Structure formats: structure tokens, C-alpha cells
Amino acid sequence: MTNKSRSQEARVASTRGLLLAPALLTILVVSILPLGLTVIYSFLTPGTYGGVTWDFSTSAYTQFLFEEDIFDGTMAFNGAYLSIFLRSIGLALGATVGALLIGFPTAYFIATKPREQRNFWLFLITLPFWTNILIRTFAMLLIIRDEGLVNLSLMWVGIIDRPLSILYTDTAVFIGLIYTYLPFMVLPLYASLEKLDFRLVEAAYDLYATRFRVLRHVIVPLAKPGIVAGCALVFIPGLGAYITPELLGGGKKLMIGNMIAIQFGSSRNWPFGSAAALILMALVIIVLLVYARTAGRQGRTHG
């Protein structure tokens, strides 16, 4: 009896291990292995023609903030890379706020439509995903360039007499980031607002709250999980964006993504590229931890 049940347990355990194996293998190959390689590379010395030589060095990390004087070997502070990081954070934050300001009314609009119409509007929101991001970004380039739709129509109306040079500026990158990541803001916001009980809005309105105060005291607090999720979903990929700053920033206005790409390409400094990628990842993890803490608090009080 006991023997039988023990052998059964053993069989169940081995089956379970066997069934888990593909998943564990996938995690190992696609996640832990590349990440491990990146960590190892970041502590090596760059090879002359790309690649690495197997000599331990921390210079990839010190290079991020300091520059070694080529004559006397002393280290001096160099803010160039730091400023690229800060600029990236600024642009990603700006794009997040912009996407929130556009996305919130959009999501609210869809959530208040009759149920059978909502899928149509959601379909429109997800439509851009049907084409390649590269093509969408080129389309945006055509719209905002000097002879583009925006400038031509503004001049035709007579608001301006010379084209606004938007392309290849921070503004262009900012517009491109908002455009690219807006659906990631709208969808979680919609999911939150769709669950909102609009009788609560009526109740607040009944209790002397003006429209703006209903929004501030009832709708926004209740949509907070969606707001936080949407912001994380725009900020994180926005921080590492590559195509948007490459095309719309003209490669002059670098973001972290472009800088890392250059290290693996023309600069032939793989260890520094790896280190920069890990620093970016650390930033993202910090954002995710803040998100998890906010979400956790939400869960506790609303449990």
C-alpha cells in the first residue's frame, strides 16, 4: 500500500519534471543565456575589430561616467553618455505623459460607447499593429517633414508662412514615440475604464461634484491600475526605442537604444554596449518595482 503510493508519487514527480522541461529549456535559452553573455561581455576588453578579448576589465562601466586622459591616464568626469541617458528618460517620460493625455479621453470615449460598438473602436486602435513599425515611422516622417502634410496644410491655412522644421529634432522623436506607443496606453486604460461602474459617476454627480471633480475624485482613482500599467507599457519600450529616434531624430539626436547599437557597430566596443544595455535594464527594473509596489498597494486596499 505505502510502496504503491510512493511509487505513484515518484512517477507523478518525474512526469511533472518531464512536462516542465520544454518551458525551463526555453527560459534558459532565450532569457538566461543571452543575459548571462551580456553580463560576461560587459566585464571583458574590446577586441580591435569588434568582438572581445578574454581579459577581465571594469572599464566598460567606468567609461560610462569617466574618460581616461590619453596622455597621463587620469580619469576625468564625462557627462556625454549620462546626458544621453537623461535625454532618453526625459523623452520617454514626455511621451508617457503625452500618450496619457491623448489616451485617457480616447479610452473613456470607447468605454462609454454602447457595448456592441466598442469592438469596432478597439479594432481601429489596434489597426497600426498590422503594419511594420518601420513603415509607420516612415509614414510619420512624410507627415512631419518640411514639405509634409502638417506644414503644407498649416501654410495653406495661412497660420505660418515658412515650414516649421520638426523633422530631426527632439519634437519629432517625441511625436513619433507618442504615435508608436499610444495603443499600449489606450488598451490598459480601456480595460480599467470598461470595468468602471458608471453609477459611481452618477452618485458623485448627485453628491454635488462638478464634472471635473467627478473625474478627479472618482474616475481617475478607480482607473489608477490602468493608468499605472499604461504608463509602464509606454515608458519602458519608449526608453529603449531605436527605430523612432534613428529615423525621426535623424541619427543626430541619440537615445540609449541608438547608442548601444553604435557600440556594437561602428564603435566596435562590445563590452561598453553590454554595460550600457545592463544599465538600461537596471533602470527598467526600477520602474517595474515602483509599478509592482503601486499595484500591490492597490491590491491590498481593494482586496
Next chain:
Amino acid sequence: MPGAEIYGDSMPNAVSARSLKKIFGQGEDAVRALDDIDVDIRENEFFTLLGPSGCGKTTLLRIIAGFELPTSGMVLLGREDITELPPHKRPVNTVFQNYALFPHMTVAENIGFGLKMLGRDGGDIDRRVGEMLELVQMDALANRQTDQLSGGQQQRVALARALAPAPKVLLLDEPLAALDLKLRKSMQIELKSLQAETGITFIFVTHDQEEALTMSDRIAVMRAGKILQIGAPKDIYERPSHRFVADFIGDINILEGADVSLEGGRRIVVLKDGTRLEASAPDDWNSDGGISVAIRPEAATLVQDRETATLTGTVENVVYFGAASNVHVRLSSGDAFVVRHTGNHDIASLSPGDQVGAVIAPDQARLLQ
């Protein structure tokens, strides 16, 4: 002259509706939710809108609250026209059917919400919230989240929240519907005493006739966007003006009459088989809509002696339900008739097939439109 203003028209009503119409939809799909409603709800009154679902009672409430605009007509609060005033500008608060408590706020924050929006200062709000918590006996739970409350407790918070800003009129949209029977009964009594205590006009919407009879000063019975009858519970129950009202409120037997005659100032109805009985009638009664006589099951008494009985027939069934029994009788006229029997001494001996007679208490048979 003390007390003089209680009489006459000098005292304004709390809420008045003037030829109120509400039509939803357009063209062929148009639904007349409210069809020419005129009603005056008095100060300090517990007024109930009673009717089946879809009769327009909730629409009327929502128009008074300001959530809906009427298609035409006017709503007065006192002497002021509030027809187009948005909800947040009306001194009227609502207790919603599912309470609609704010889930991200504590009990105290919920109750203080209206006062906060009115811009009262913190000390005032705290004091008033304390009073309200005491009024609904929720002092101990002030800092709870609302999802940790039972249905009855949520109900109390919703009441306190709506009463805290001291509205002129409190609207209640089937607030007891979600509670279980025992709790509902005790809340009915509590609501009634709360209304007396606060002196606020309550307008209560329900489809539960018993609830309406228990709590109301006056009841308006509605059907298909119209008010059929307005009156005190006793009037509505004992002197219904309309067959629908009689049927909707309590159990009732309806007998079809063949003829009505006036004999010495008394109205005598002759049933199809020649049975004669005396009946009262609404003032505007006429026989155009047919002759129907309504008799409450408890207004009839079973008797052994069939010679003195008003109605005679055969017992079909006896249904016992604790405090009373319903005796189903097939009358000699062929109509079905139910007698509510509260004593149980001779019921035991009644069985299907027995011949019985029934006496109708004087003035308890009523002609209906």
C-alpha cells in the same frame, strides 16, 4: 394664527411634476416612459412610487434627481423650476439601488463626500459624518473599506452618505431590493423612523406592494407611464379605483357582474347566476368598462349556513401557510374565489368537494373601472 399655513394652498409642495413626459427613442421604436405625469409631493412626506418594472417609476425618480431631462413638462422643487438644473446643483440626494458606494474610500470618506464637494471645512465635515454614523449605527466601522461591509451595512452607509448634506428631498431607488427578507423588514421600519426623525421628504421607488404599504404616507400606483391612483395605503388597499391597482396591491377576487342597479341609494350588483351583492364604487365609476367586483380574500368569511350566505360554492382546495389558510372555492356562478381563513378551528374539517357559503363584510365589495 398658529397652524394656519398647514391648510390650504399657501404651503408649497416639496416636489411637483407638471405634465411631465419622457419619450425614449424615436419613430416606431419610441417608448413613452412617462405619459403626462402630474403629481404633488408634500413637505416631510414619505411618498412611494409603486408599480411593476417598466412602469416609469425609476424614470420619474431620475428626472427628479436630474439624471434625465424630460421630453416636456416641468419639475418644481418648492416653488423653484429645477427641470434643467444638473444633479450637482440640486439639493436632492439619491440612495441608489446597488448603493454605488465609492470602493476607493472608507465608510467615513464616503459619507463625507457630498460635504467635501460642497466645500465645507474639515471640522464641519468630521462632526456631520460623526452624527450620520451615529444615526445609522455604524460608528464602529467608520474606517472600514466599503467592500468589507455586509449588504445591510452598505445600505446604511448609502443612506448616511445621501443624508449627510441635509438634502431637501431624498430619493430612494429600490434600496431594499438586494437585502434578504428579515433584514428588509427591519430596514423598512428603520427607514420610516429615520424619515420622521430627519423631517426630510422621502421619495421611495419600489415594485414591492407590501413594502409600499408598510412605509408610505402616500402611494402613487403607476402603470405604463401613467399614475393610476394616489392615496394613503389604506385608501389604495381598501378603495382601489382601478382593476390594475386592486390586482397589484394584495390578493383580490374579481367577479364579473351582469348588471348593476341602484336600490335606495345602495348599489346592488347582480352576478351572472343571479347572485346579488352590495358594492361600493369610485366616484367616477360607470359601467362602460364592464362590471367587475373586487373582494379581498380576508373580507369574506366562510359560514356553514348556506341560506344566509352572500356567495355559495364548492371547496376545491385548502392551502395552509402558517398564520392563515386560503380556501379556494368554485362559486355557483362558475367564478374562482379565495377566502382567507385566519382561525383554524373548522378548517381541519374542510376538504375538496364540501359545499360552503361565504359572507362578505359590509362595504368590502368594490366596483372597479
